[in-house]
Amino acid sequence: MKTKLWVTGVIALMLLFSVVAVISAIGFIQAPQPLAKALGMAVLMVVAVGLWTLYREIRFGLSMERMGRTLESEGGLPVDDIPRSPGGRVDRTVADAQFETYRAEAEAAPEDWRSWYRLALAYDAAGDRTRARGTMRRAAGLFPG
Known part of the structure; x- marks a missing residue:
């Protein structure tokens, strides 16, 4: 549950950042200088790549979770019985x-x-x-x- 709260927080921060960045990018695009317009377009591309990456990672995580639950219900998850050092490193x-x-x-x-x-x-x-x-x-x- 703690992990899901952190993920939700990161998603919220990413969306907030994206909104602020898009608003700034629109301001740059509306400026008369070509360099400002180019900067505004670059910011929009960075936001698009960031949102696409966020979507892809969330989808990947949800898929992993579904597969894990399915395997667990079938009794097919491997037992985590690897010995560990006192620091937590696996043998x-x-x-x-x-x-x-x-x-x-x-x-x-x-x-x-x-x-x-x-x-x-x-x-x-x-x-x-x-x-x-x-x-x-x-x-x-x-x-x-």
């Missing part, structure tokens, strides 16, 4: 061993979103966030919901 040897299991599962069932979701969690546990996000996007693409 890399155990995480790497689990990763190989989930990689083989995804290779055996390339059209199953569940195997890709579990592989994404294994990438995350192994510390490879970039591949985790890419793999989760692949799972989301295969997810029927």
